[in-house]
Amino acid sequence: QVQPVESGGGLVQAGGSLRLSCAASGRTSSSYAMGWFRQAPGKEREFVAAITWSGSSTNYAASVNGRFTISRDNAKNTVTLQMNSLKPEDTAVYYCATARGFYIGSRISEYNYWGQGTQVTVSS
DSSP states (O other): OOOOEEEOOEEEETTOOEEEEEEOTTOSSOOOOEEEEEEOTTSOOEEEEEEOSSSOOEEEOTTTBTTEEEEEETTTTEEEEEEOSOOGGGOEEEEEEEESSSOOOOSGGGEEEEOOOEEEEEEO
């Protein structure tokens, strides 16, 4: 299986919006959950959101709940993270990851394939 690839990062002002995409073309024979994580400089990687690949269940970190929306397009084998009302503390490298199973977990140990990340910078 190939690693997922993120895109859509960039610079945005506080209060603005940004949409990230994750391509996971390697997952054609099995469809498990996928998630988004982020890591700011000097900080641990933290959970952002997750979604079942063949279902409708989602999971969000409290820090982004109500502002971010995770969605999927199985035909294109992509996962999208719509980020609204962005804050400077959202600044980080955002990573897309494929889960080890169907569970939409929030721990990095529950994911086994990771993208290289895309930079999101929110200015004040």
